[in-house]
Amino acid sequence: MRTVWQRLLDRLAAGDGTLCADEVRRWDRVQWDKLFALGLLREIELAESVICDQCGDAHCAEIYWVTPGVKACFGCETEGVIDIEIDRLRQWRIDAGRVAGLVAASFELSSPVVVLVRERLWHIGRRRFGGRYRDVFFGIGAGMPVSDMSAAIRSSIGPGPALLLTVGCDGNPDGIPSGQHVLDLASLSRAEDGRVVVDLDYVEDRLTDSAPSSRKPVQSIPVPAGTSWRDVSIIVFDGMMQVTVRGKVQEIDFAEVGVDPQSQPIALLKLFAAARGTLPSDRISNTQDGSTPPKTRVRRLRTLLRSQIDIDGDPVTNHKKADTYSCAFEIRLADDDGYPTPAGASWIDFNVHERADGRLLVSTVEKQRGRGLTFDPTDDTVRAEVAETTREAIRTYSIDDIVPRSSSGKMTTEASALVALLRSGGRLQRAGDDMAVLSLARRLREWTGLAEDSLRFSESTSTWLASFSCSSGIAKKQRSGPNGNGEDVLA
Ligand SMILES: [Zn+2]
Numbered sequence: 001m002r003t004v005w006q007r008l009l010d011r012l013a014a015g016d017g018t019l020c021a022d023e024v025r026r027w028d029r030v031q032w033d034k035l036f037a038l039g040l041l042r043e044i045e046l047a048e049s050v051i052c053d054q055c056g057d058a059h060c061a062e063i064y065w066v067t068p069g070v071k072a073c074f075g076c077e078t079e080g081v082i083d084i085e086i087d088r089l090r091q092w093r094i095d096a097g098r099v100a101g102l103v104a105a106s107f108e109l110s111s112p113v114v115v116l117v118r119e120r121l122w123h124i125g126r127r128r129f130g131g132r133y134r135d136v137f138f139g140i141g142a143g144m145p146v147s148d149m150s151a152a153i154r155s156s157i158g159p160g161p162a163l164l165l166t167v168g169c170d171g172n173p174d175g176i177p178s179g180q181h182v183l184d185l186a187s188l189s190r191a192e193d194g195r196v197v198v199d200l201d202y203v204e205d206r207l208t209d210s211a212p213s214s215r216k217p218v219q220s221i222p223v224p225a226g227t228s229w230r231d232v233s234i235i236v237f238d239g240m241m242q243v244t245v246r247g248k249v250q251e252i253d254f255a256e257v258g259v260d261p262q263s264q265p266i267a268l269l270k271l272f273a274a275a276r277g278t279l280p281s282d283r284i285s286n287t288q289d290g291s292t293p294p295k296t297r298v299r300r301l302r303t304l305l306r307s308q309i310d311i312d313g314d315p316v317t318n319h320k321k322a323d324t325y326s327c328a329f330e331i332r333l334a335d336d337d338g339y340p341t342p343a344g345a346s347w348i349d350f351n352v353h354e355r356a357d358g359r360l361l362v363s364t365v366e367k368q369r370g371r372g373l374t375f376d377p378t379d380d381t382v383r384a385e386v387a388e389t390t391r392e393a394i395r396t397y398s399i400d401d402i403v404p405r406s407s408s409g410k411m412t413t414e415a416s417a418l419v420a421l422l423r424s425g426g427r428l429q430r431a432g433d434d435m436a437v438l439s440l441a442r443r444l445r446e447w448t449g450l451a452e453d454s455l456r457f458s459e460s461t462s463t464w465l466a467s468f469s470c471s472s473g474i475a476k477k478q479r480s481g482p483n484g485n486g487e488d489v490l491a
Helices: 004-013 031-035 096-106 144-158 200-213 266-273 282-287 295-308 414-425 435-448
Strands: 019-020 040-042 050-051 059-068 069-076 082-086 091-094 113-119 121-129 133-139 162-167 181-185 189-192 195-198 232-236 240-245 250-254 278-280 316-319 322-327 332-333 350-354 360-376 383-397 455-458 463-466 467-470
Touching: 004 019, 004 031, 004 096, 004 162, 004 189, 031 189, 096 121, 096 133, 096 195, 113 144, 121 200, 133 144, 133 200, 144 162, 144 278, 162 295, 181 200, 181 463, 232 266, 266 278, 266 282, 266 295, 266 332, 278 282, 282 295, 295 316, 350 414, 414 435, 414 467, 435 455
Parallel strands: 133 162, 162 181, 232 332, 350 467
Antiparallel strands: 019 091, 040 091, 050 059, 059 069, 069 082, 113 121, 121 133, 189 195, 232 240, 240 250, 278 322, 316 322, 350 360, 360 383, 455 463
């Protein structure tokens, strides 16, 4: 017999979260009371109809109030007018969000539950299962195909590994990406001692078993003839990487190709990704335990990359003079989203200051609107107005975080242009088609997510002007007069 917990999940699965007293009456009272105490049932308005229990026909009958809120009845064609106890008209709605919260608690997930699709899909946290971290979701089928949930998950977390616990999914998990696993919540959970319990061992087993069966034979991803590493762009996720070759996107799941995501080459790959492709040798040797020299670590990473992506040439080049290693392809981390620009901010809200130690302080003013009283001294009146209060958020960056170094490990002309801009208080005397300035402007747009230009060119003065506030703690000796050669003198 299904437990009351399973019955509630069945109702959610059917897309009908409302329960009436007549059906609940037949359920186990003790179980019901315990679930009630978990706060996942909300009493709603009294029913407006009941199922007749008098004539054996079980027809639906409308409720008539003899004395509103006190005495009610319904009509039956064979049995006449039947009085009904008000208790029989009580109804409850299952709080699906609360169910998501209880499931999250049973997984010991501490992050907040986030609604992805209202009343249908929740991100309940992240946890390690079957040897890798997975984002965990709770989904209610009720007409929503599991493929839609899968797509919503993907657009939320990208192609990383996910565990989706569902009720009511006529789950045909074919066509679901290999990194996503769908399990039926009703069969692996129960309510017990005032909480929801999920059979974690079962989940662990299922996800561990699934790894070898879905393992593909190790095979490099195909690329068009003549492709070089420069045509490759890689985004590194926790358990996989997304490889774009000449516009074609392919995924390499580390576990599926038999590579431990915790291994040294993957750790190094992630380090390169965090630095957007270039690392000094000492950063490489300091990263993990062990005394493996940087040269060996890089060689192992090269072998791994060549085994996965069928391209000739060196994917990671060494610059002996600069003592750096650079990826010959574009690489970044999946969660490298740049600056957390507050909603509604524009360039005017940005302050960038170069500290004496070369670090950059980036601050934005976040506006908060609220009603307040203001005094107008011109006519001695006090008015109620919408007042804006502001809060300043300050973050510290290295210049490399904002404008990554070139593959040779050198500061780029864009980065130099940014430094020059800060040291000159936001004015740069350069040509209107100066490539370094134009490309810096594009980089700043990408980094902040702001659509408008951070730099404007003034034809009349032949000067680039920053739309954000620029300052520096490092003194600059400015050469007087225009200089057309794009070189700024830095002290
Ligand atoms: Zn009847």
